[in-house]
Amino acid sequence: MVYLVGQVEKPGNHLPPQGATLTPAALIANAGGITGAGDLSRMRVTRIDPKTGQTSGFVFDEARVRKGESGVLAQAATFALKPDDIVFVPAHGQ
Numbered sequence: 001m002v003y004l005v006g007q008v009e010k011p012g013n014h015l016p017p018q019g020a021t022l023t024p025a026a027l028i029a030n031a032g033g034i035t036g037a038g039d040l041s042r043m044r045v046t047r048i049d050p051k052t053g054q055t056s057g058f059v060f061d062e063a064r065v066r067k068g069e070s071g072v073l074a075q076a077a078t079f080a081l082k083p084d085d086i087v088f089v090p091a092h093g094q
Helices: 024-030 062-067 072-078
Strands: 002-006 012-014 043-048 055-060 086-089
Parallel strands (some): 002 086
């Protein structure tokens, strides 16, 4: 299960499709997209290592991904969410 919070239409717990890789963009799309206040240029993923408890943070500019900017597109296309990841879509200015 992954968690989606912030400015999205259907926040909450989401189960990835069985046998499929789930990216942050796909998760947001499956949850109905962002609200009018959502800012995809500062979307964050928080991951906690279950063995060490260490927290890692990743920031994605989904708007740049959609424009097809090199580097950004490859990063988002290969970033697979893992169980218990938290995806946060902030509001503009937040």
